[in-house]
Amino acid sequence: MAEIVGVLGVTHNPLMWASLRETVPPDLAHVAANFDRLRSHVAGLRPDVIVLVASDHFHMFMMSNMPAFLIGKAPRMRAGHPNESRGFGLETTMVLGDPGLGAHLLGGPDLAPVFDFSFSDEPWIDHSFLVPLLLLTPDLDIPVVPVFSNCNAPPIPVAARFAALGSYLAEAIATFPSAQRVLLVGSGHLAHELGGPRQFLGVSPDPGFDEKAVSWMAEGDLEGAVAGTGFGRLTEAGNESYQFLNFITCLAATGGRQATMAEGTPTRFGNLPFFSWDMT
Amino acid sequence: MSRYMVNKLLWDVDRSDEALTRFKEDPAVFLDDWESLAERPFPPYPDGGHLTDTERAAVESRDYGALYAMGVNPFLLWQFARSVSVPDELGIDGLITSFREAVAPHGYPDFYT
Numbered sequence: 001m002a003e004i005v006g007v008l009g010v011t012h013n014p015l016m017w018a019s020l021r022e023t024v025p026p027d028l029a030h031v032a033a034n035f036d037r038l039r040s041h042v043a044g045l046r047p048d049v050i051v052l053v054a055s056d057h058f059h060m061f062m063m064s065n066m067p068a069f070l071i072g073k074a075p076r077m078r079a080g081h082p083n084e085s086r087g088f089g090l091e092t093t094m095v096l097g098d099p100g101l102g103a104h105l106l107g108g109p110d111l112a113p114v115f116d117f118s119f120s121d122e123p124w125i126d127h128s129f130l131v132p133l134l135l136l137t138p139d140l141d142i143p144v145v146p147v148f149s150n151c152n153a154p155p156i157p158v159a160a161r162f163a164a165l166g167s168y169l170a171e172a173i174a175t176f177p178s179a180q181r182v183l184l185v186g187s188g189h190l191a192h193e194l195g196g197p198r199q200f201l202g203v204s205p206d207p208g209f210d211e212k213a214v215s216w217m218a219e220g221d222l223e224g225a226v227a228g229t230g231f232g233r234l235t236e237a238g239n240e241s242y243q244f245l246n247f248i249t250c251l252a253a254t255g256g257r258q259a260t261m262a263e264g265t266p267t268r269f270g271n272l273p274f275f276s277w278d279m280t
Numbered sequence: 281m282s283r284y285m286v287n288k289l290l291w292d293v294d295r296s297d298e299a300l301t302r303f304k305e306d307p308a309v310f311l312d313d314w315e316s317l318a319e320r321p322f323p324p325y326p327d328g329g330h331l332t333d334t335e336r337a338a339v340e341s342r343d344y345g346a347l348y349a350m351g352v353n354p355f356l357l358w359q360f361a362r363s364v365s366v367p368d369e370l371g372i373d374g375l376i377t378s379f380r381e382a383v384a385p386h387g388y389p390d391f392y393t
Contacts, residue, residue, distance in 0.1 A: 058356060062291055063284055063393050083294050083363065152355055154392045195354025197384040200376045235388055239354050 002101070002176040004184055006045045007254050008038060009217070009247040009275035012054065012131040012187040014088040016269050020135075021089070030265050034274045035135045037261075041276065042136050047183035049098045050137070050144045051105070051169060052129055053246045054187040055151035059084070059126035068157045069115065069165060072123025072146040073102025079130045090127055096143040097123070104176045105145065111175060114168045123148075128243075132187045142183075149249070151188070151242040159229040162245040163222060166252025186250040188243030190214070190264045190271045196239045204270040209237035211264075213244060217275045218262035222251050247275060254279065284393045285329040287353050289314060289339060290360040292327075300363055307340045345382035351389045 019025060024032045059081040061067060080092040099121075106117050125146050133140060147169070150156055173182050190213050191206035198205040216225035225248050234241040251259075254277045264271030292314065293303045303310040315336075317328025331339065338346040342364065347357055358379070365375050 058291055058353075059295075063287060081295070082297060083359070086297060087359075087362065153353065193354075195348070195356075195358035195383075196388065197380055199358065199380070239388065239391075 002173050002178050002180040002182050004170060004173055004253065004279050005047060005181045006041070006279055007184045007186075007250050007277040008042070008136070009186040009188070009250045009273055010035075010038065010132050010136070011189065011272040011274075012128045013189075013269050013272065014084065014090060014127040014131055016267065016272065017090070017127070017131045017135065018088050027267055031267055031272055034263075034265060038274070038276065039136055039138070042183060045183060046181055047142055048180040049101055050133070050142050050183045050185055051101070051147060051173065052132065052144050052185045052187065053147040053149060053165070053169075053249050054125075054128040054132070055149050055243050055246065056126055057128060057152055060120075060124050060148070061150075063153055066150055066153050067118035067148065068150050068161075070118040070120055070148040071102050071105050072097065072120045072125070072148070073099040073106070074121055074123055075099055077122070077144075077146070078124040079126075079133075081124070081126055084127050088127065090130060093130070093140065095125065095130070095133065095140055098143040098145050101173075101176055101178070101180065101182075102145045105147070105169065105172050107172075111172055114164060128187055132185055136185070149246055151245055152240075154231070156231065156242050156245070158231075159226040159245055159248055162248040163226050163252040166249035166254075169249070170253040170255065184250060184253050186246040186275075188246040188273065189238075189240055190244060190273050191237035192240040192243070192270055193238035194240045198238060201270075202268050203266070204264070206237040206241075207271070209233075209241070210271045213247075213273075214262050214264050217247065217251060217259040220251065220254070220256045220258040222248070222256040225251060244273075247273065250275065250277070282330065282332060282335065283351050283391075285331055286335050286339065286347065286350065287356050287393065288329050289331065290352065290356045294356070294359045294363045304364055304368070307342075311336060311340060343382075344379055345386060348383040349386040349389055351391045353391050353393075354383075
């Protein structure tokens with residue numbers, strides 16, 4: 001059966017990514033070092049496939065057609081959209097997929113029907129997927145099963161559903177008849193705001209939230225994380241903080257383990273999340 | 281109030297370079313075209329949409345405070361603002377400052393659609 005060999009949670013901030021492309025500025029040195037460390041960690045885990053939980057930012061899905069949770073199952077997929085190329089210098093590329101695992105995760109006779117996912121045979125991922133991939137696996141040589149969660153267009157699924165998603169993915173991966181080594185990655189933010197009064201403050205819009213959020217992961221406190229991330233509390237932390245919920249999926253997939261790496265690295269973009277769980 | 285339609289308009293402008301160029305050239309002409317698309321009998325799912333007079337005026341004059349107060353999605357609003365203004369009209373720092381001044385009085389409006 002397939003096996004989850006590691007679980008990671010990282011930022012996908014495209015401005016950060018753009019800033020790391022050339023000489024690393026001093027305030028991002030620690031961020032660059034964290035990505036170096038995680039890149040080596042991923043190489044050591046030798047994953048055959050990456051299941052990546054992230055939130056499309058109105059590139060593939062608009063409010064005309066907004067799934068709560070969707071799995072992409074295509075052998076190859078486009079990555080990067082024209083306005084991301086214009087805005088961030090993120091060029092469109094192709095990423096390998098894994099339709100077999102994708103189809104399995106959608107459910108089947110051996111899996112309890114916990115989730116009614118939407119699916120796509122032609123996913124087109126955006127920076128929320130591509131930035132973590134470029135930073136963790138720069139050669140883009142490992143197939144990816146994208147799991148889209150709606151964290152940008154309210155109503156957003158409640159935190160308990162993100163936890164249920166994590167438990168489900170862990171069970172579903174463990175029942176996939178293959179010898180694949182699976183890396184589960186979640187991407188999101190700590191306290192973060194865009195398009196509101198507290199955007200681009202140069203510091204986190206809610207350091208108190210960040211501290212708590214990091215401690216939930218460090219302590220493996222799934223219950224605390226779910227209880228502490230209602231829509232209202234996340235909005236107080238910043239109007240883009242909903243993407244923290246993807247890390248709750250990661251934590252739940254580990255069964256509530258203590259993270260071996262849990263930090264909110266201070267930068268001009270706020271505190272950037274770095275989480276890693278050992279699964280062996 | 282058609283919060284969704286405003287979101288759709290902002291998204292239509294930002295997602296293609298061609299639409300962005302046309303909007304920047306003349307917002308009124310762009311909006312006339314966009315609204316007229318919704319009048320066509322076919323295709324049945326029109327590419328354009330209808331805005332109220334207040335919404336249209338806010339988009340045309342790029343009144344970010346008014347759009348934010350209406351409950352436009354903040355992410356879409358910021359992407360739109362950045363794409364139409366930077367770098368031709370304002371540097372990014374100038375836009376950040378003026379945008380903050382425009383939206384701050386309105387706190388955190390509900391932006392459900």
